[in-house]
Amino acid sequence: MIMTERKISLPAYKLAYAFCFVVILSLIRGISFSYEIGIAMEAPMAILAMVFCADTYTQEITSKRSEIHRLYPMKKRLASMGIRMLVQEIVLFALSAIGYGMFYSFQHPQSLYKAGQSTETELQMFFLFLAAMVVTLWFWGILSNLLACLFRNMWVGIGCGIVLWLVTNSTLGENVLGNWNLFSYAFRNVMDSRDFGWLCGKALCLLLCVLMTLLMPKIIKKRG
């Protein structure tokens, strides 16, 4: 079942464009210090997650398979969608980790830790980035999938997600939402590694993820 869902939700073209996106991002987004890698990656990876996950279910609608899916038990349908989301998120997560490495190898950033200006080691920074990306990718992936299912159109799902992305990933978003911003990891105070106020934003993301997960069965039932 997992292998079949992987084949359905991850065709070769999707893997190819996602990989190219990460390679290009790591080549063209200039950074000087290693702590900037996470900042440079969080918001673009959110866009990739939106585009990547928007067709999780809407592919059933465009191919008219959804009319058959309606006859299947809801539990089976939700399990199928859950597995598709999981495999896609795993790929996005792996790409984030690979992308982090690419920034290192392509741009050779300087380390504040080695310069004695930070107490956070490179490895600690990397794991913190991975933890933040799990939440970011889950949030933006499930958001675009939910909106696409609601409007029965993946492009509307992506479009609505991008509006929220533009609002939150802006100076206005940073000033108004502060630590509660959905991109709080990118906006955090990198000079103070003991300031964990940004976790509020990620906790909010997690809460919204849970709410969206709970809302999904209702939308699928109503919108088919």
Add this chain to the structure above:
Amino acid sequence: MSIKINDLTVTFKNKVTAINHADLEIPNGVFGLLGENGAGKTTLMRVLTTVLTPTSGTVSMDGILYCEGNYPKIQHRIGYLPQEIDLYPGLTVQECLEYMGDLAGVPKEECRKRIQYYLEKTSLTEHRKKKMKQLSGGMKRRVGLVQALLNEPKFLIVDEPTTGLDPEERIRIRNLLVDFSENRTVLFSTHVVEDLAAVCNQLAVMKKGQFLYAGSMKELVRTAKGHVWICRLRDEVQAREIEKKYHISSKQLSEDGVQIRLISEKMPNIECVSVEPTLEDAYIYISGQQA
């Protein structure tokens, strides 16, 4: 298994009424659904598969009323082949059917046995390792039919199942549907009158959201008796004149002129002979009558 439709109306948001106060009873066996494009056949099938909720009226299956609370009970008794469907292009035939069988809740081993059986019946066994995207239109149609049969539904709804099939395959699929219809109901929607004539005893004719006729095929053919004529005309010019006045069901060119088969309430004002109507003639006759 019997399906009862009472005073069914489906009106879309754009105020188009696709089904207009329709009544119908679909008994056991293969039941044909005939009608021109836009007659409301697909809308009716979407209601019967619970995809669409009717604006008014009721539908029941073996006494179970179609309503939100009963949908799960109804849905697991239905198999459906929509008119247009694009099954998973990246999966092989076997993978695709195993996946859809699993979603339908068919136990794995049982599902494999059924897949093997139906692939043989539809001459797809040798193609089971091919990817869906590599199949021809007719093969995809057959895989679509197999997926609809996997959960051994009590009520099978097939929309144009023979589209894109060669004559031999069409016969095979028709026979499969007849075999399958034992103690079950198969709703067979098509434009191909010949297909219905080969498999159904009962049928309904739809036009503009209403049933023009519902009943036995013999009775439908009988209604056209005495209204079908064959005449020989000397040339194409004369044939065109006749075409303007009557419904023509067939036209053949030969060395000594044109032979046409026409439908007319009364005997036409030309030299002609009355002939036995076919189902196609009867369909044209009944459609023309209502127009």
